[in-house]
Amino acid sequence: MNGSSIEFLGPNAVPDRSGSSLKKRRRWGETIIQSLLFFAGFFSIFTTLGIVYELGKEAWLFFRLPEVDLVAFLTGTKWQPHIDQFGILPLATATLVTTAIAMLIAIPLGLAAAIYLSEYASKKLRNTLKPVLEILAGIPTIVYGYFALTFVTPLLRSIFGKDIVSIYNTGSAGLVMGILILPLIASMSEDALNAVPRVLREAAYGLGATKLEVAVKIVLPAALSGIAAAIILGVSRAIGETMIVAVAAGAGPNFTLNPFKAAETMTGHIVRMSGGDLSYDSIDYNSIFAIGLVLFFITLILNFISQRIVRRFREVYE
Amino acid sequence: MIRLSSVSNLSARHTAGRVWQVVFLGSTVIGILALSALLLNILNSAFGFVALKAKVEPASLALGDVPLEEQSTDELVALLQSRLSSGAFNKLNNEKALADRPHAEVYALVLERIVKYSVDETWSLWESITRSEEIKAYVAQEYPGDKLVFISWLTADFISRPQSSEALSAGIRTAIFGSLWTIGITILFAFPVGVGAAIYLEEYATDNWLNRLIRTNINNLAGVPSIIYGILGLAIFVRLLEKLTSGAVFGLVDATTANGRTILSAGLTLGLLVLPVIIINSQEAIRAVPQLLRKASYGLGATKWQTVWSHVLPNALPGILTGTILAVSRAIGETAPLVVVGASTAISMDPTSPFSKFTTLPIQIFQWTSRPQAEWRHLAAAAIVVLLALLLSLNAAAILLRNRFARKY
Numbered sequence: 001m002n003g004s005s006i007e008f009l010g011p012n013a014v015p016d017r018s019g020s021s022l023k024k025r026r027r028w029g030e031t032i033i034q035s036l037l038f039f040a041g042f043f044s045i046f047t048t049l050g051i052v053y054e055l056g057k058e059a060w061l062f063f064r065l066p067e068v069d070l071v072a073f074l075t076g077t078k079w080q081p082h083i084d085q086f087g088i089l090p091l092a093t094a095t096l097v098t099t100a101i102a103m104l105i106a107i108p109l110g111l112a113a114a115i116y117l118s119e120y121a122s123k124k125l126r127n128t129l130k131p132v133l134e135i136l137a138g139i140p141t142i143v144y145g146y147f148a149l150t151f152v153t154p155l156l157r158s159i160f161g162k163d164i165v166s167i168y169n170t171g172s173a174g175l176v177m178g179i180l181i182l183p184l185i186a187s188m189s190e191d192a193l194n195a196v197p198r199v200l201r202e203a204a205y206g207l208g209a210t211k212l213e214v215a216v217k218i219v220l221p222a223a224l225s226g227i228a229a230a231i232i233l234g235v236s237r238a239i240g241e242t243m244i245v246a247v248a249a250g251a252g253p254n255f256t257l258n259p260f261k262a263a264e265t266m267t268g269h270i271v272r273m274s275g276g277d278l279s280y281d282s283i284d285y286n287s288i289f290a291i292g293l294v295l296f297f298i299t300l301i302l303n304f305i306s307q308r309i310v311r312r313f314r315e316v317y318e
Numbered sequence: 319m320i321r322l323s324s325v326s327n328l329s330a331r332h333t334a335g336r337v338w339q340v341v342f343l344g345s346t347v348i349g350i351l352a353l354s355a356l357l358l359n360i361l362n363s364a365f366g367f368v369a370l371k372a373k374v375e376p377a378s379l380a381l382g383d384v385p386l387e388e389q390s391t392d393e394l395v396a397l398l399q400s401r402l403s404s405g406a407f408n409k410l411n412n413e414k415a416l417a418d419r420p421h422a423e424v425y426a427l428v429l430e431r432i433v434k435y436s437v438d439e440t441w442s443l444w445e446s447i448t449r450s451e452e453i454k455a456y457v458a459q460e461y462p463g464d465k466l467v468f469i470s471w472l473t474a475d476f477i478s479r480p481q482s483s484e485a486l487s488a489g490i491r492t493a494i495f496g497s498l499w500t501i502g503i504t505i506l507f508a509f510p511v512g513v514g515a516a517i518y519l520e521e522y523a524t525d526n527w528l529n530r531l532i533r534t535n536i537n538n539l540a541g542v543p544s545i546i547y548g549i550l551g552l553a554i555f556v557r558l559l560e561k562l563t564s565g566a567v568f569g570l571v572d573a574t575t576a577n578g579r580t581i582l583s584a585g586l587t588l589g590l591l592v593l594p595v596i597i598i599n600s601q602e603a604i605r606a607v608p609q610l611l612r613k614a615s616y617g618l619g620a621t622k623w624q625t626v627w628s629h630v631l632p633n634a635l636p637g638i639l640t641g642t643i644l645a646v647s648r649a650i651g652e653t654a655p656l657v658v659v660g661a662s663t664a665i666s667m668d669p670t671s672p673f674s675k676f677t678t679l680p681i682q683i684f685q686w687t688s689r690p691q692a693e694w695r696h697l698a699a700a701a702i703v704v705l706l707a708l709l710l711s712l713n714a715a716a717i718l719l720r721n722r723f724a725r726k727y
Contacts, residue, residue, distance in 0.1 A: 015577060020473055027621060029623070030506045030621055030623050033623050034518075034622075034623075036514065037514050037515070037517050037518035037522060038518055039514075040510075040511045040512075040513075040514030040515040040517075040518060041514070041515040041518035041519055041523065041532050042532060043511055044532065044536050044539055044594065044597070045531070045532060045535055045594070047539060047590055048535050048538070048539060050550055050553075050554055051542070051546060051550050053552065054550055054553040055546075055549065055550075055568050058553065068429075077712075091327075096591075101492065108345065109345045109349050109486065110349070111345075111523070112344075112345030112346070113342070113346040113349050113666050114344045115347050116339075116342035116343055116345065116346045117346065119342075120339060120342060120343070121346075121661060128346055129346070129350075130498050131717070132350075134706075135710075135713055136708065138644070138647060138648065138713065139356075139651070139706065139709070140650075140653065140680055140709070141650070141651070141653070141654075142651070142653045142683050142687070142702075142706065143356070143360070143651075143678045143683075143705070143706070144356065145687065146359075146360070146683065146687050146695075146698060146699070146702060147355075147359055150357040150359060150363060150686060150687075150695055150699075151355065151356075158589060176610070177351045179349075179353065179356070182349050182352070183349070183353075186349065189461025208552050210331050210332060210334075210335045211335055211339075212331075212334060212335035212338050212339070213335075214330070215677070216338075222431075223508065232542065236543075237543075239543070239544020240489050240542075240545065240546070241543070242543070242544065242545045242653075242654035243653045243654055243680075243684065246654070246684070247684065247687055247688065248330070252657055259467075260606070266544065267545050267654070270545055270548075270549065271545065271654055271657050271658065271659065274548070274549075274552065274657060274658040275659070280557060288549060288658075289549060289553075290594060291546070292546055292549045295543060295545070296542065296543075296546050297548060298548075299543055300538060300541075301540060303537075303538055303541035303542075305537075306541075307534075308382065311639055
């Protein structure tokens, strides 16, 4: 096609000039636009570099302080800046407790809801519930924080007794975080279950399997990598979640695994420290960058694993 | 024999199937119930009984037989003049002549300046409905002289009043304007850059290591916790670019905003936060434009940019806008990064420029929720209703846009 049209143009018009001008004319407008677009695309790299550089620089300043020592930072059980104790463990255990409770709620409920929506629900019900789930996933987390403090905490206190459950506690924050992450896991897992080819189901039915057997023994294993990705993303979301713990989990680091006691998570600590008037280059200022760096790497690794799993899962079915 | 065993086996398998179906359905229902509890809890707190204590009894302000609420505007103005210091009265009069103000406004002033109600105790909507008699008896006994009224914490006044240190006269106007300004900056920054990046990645980028890096990087950025963006904003916009974000470069230094904790910093921080989301959504919209359109355009001799501008973008625009609206509604609800960037705790002045100090709706909710007194929590609930209404209408707009302009190829 291409060759013949050039041949056709050749003898009639001005062959050399038109040919070369089409080929060689540098379109400066196009070049400029392309450069601008490239810059826009490249901009996100700056964001990452900015995060790594700023967090790294301030964290470096933090660890170089005479009061701070990397080993004590990673293994210390006290975070009390005023007596120069900088052990991240109390903050990390609080994050661990809230995340664990959240996942205990979100994984079974989210997964079961996903199986129901994908395998049992009528198409109409699914098409109604799925957008509802997605809208609910868009409710600001401060609203969930309000819910934790004004509904779940009083509920826990009336069930277990006011002596056992503190006004601020990691348990209530974790429970509500579970409710927050539930739609995320349900929605992503449902996508994964839905992507399993119909043929697999039909084959299993043909061999006499019941609906439950098809769902649990055929579809679930086939979608496992997508579900794993959803769960890992959920964990990463729970670790980085801030407002629920800032409102409901309590202020002040506390090295405890008891979910009924107040304890401050890594994110909660950052919010509390920066909420006041934080002066630059103070030890508190530097410390939030160090905590931020830890947080950044944990979530980065989790997100990376999640994406890896999704990519492998995609290759299987495309 | 085989038939027999399979029959007995079958009934067990079917029972298991039914049991688990109930479990799956139950989980879905529990999830939905939990989320409904969340919304109901907010509505429950947004209305209810309040026991109000008056500093000056309205009955003592009656003019002979005429109770306070039936007095004419002139009588109320006279009352204000007699009760307020002359300085305070003149200040009010200078803002707008009191005699010319509508009756309702003057009456509200009398309540605010002279009667000065304060909250003794509050009840939720549910309590107010189910235990109304009990509450009335309790108030009569515990707070004699108190006025028990059923109020909605969410009123038109609540939306139009600035922030205040008194719960009964606090409003969210400052916060709403703060949110609008901040989001405006966010959109101005993130929309062009985000769409530009998406066009580059979908239309121009070849499959080399740099572009793969950019793609991976954007996916990873989308998963970074929002508080990290707050720290980044604090380091870059507030501290490093203080001269720019405080307006000093433009000679706009206001003594009160002479640091970088401004609307501009907040908007740019949220811009960085939603940028990956906008890019990913726009990429999907651009990818959905059929290759055929591009081929036809090239076939007619159009350049790459002409093709993108006149054929790809118009077709991808509804999708891009939908994605942007969803990203923006996420930015509107963000709290954590703005706390870190340095939202102000108590300002009652509406923002006037990108270099003003700021507070936003979610920040206001956070601060009110953190206060121990119940009346602030009710106000927080009312503010949440406003925030959710705003987000819901944005989401509805996005869905409408998608349905209206969705094209089938």
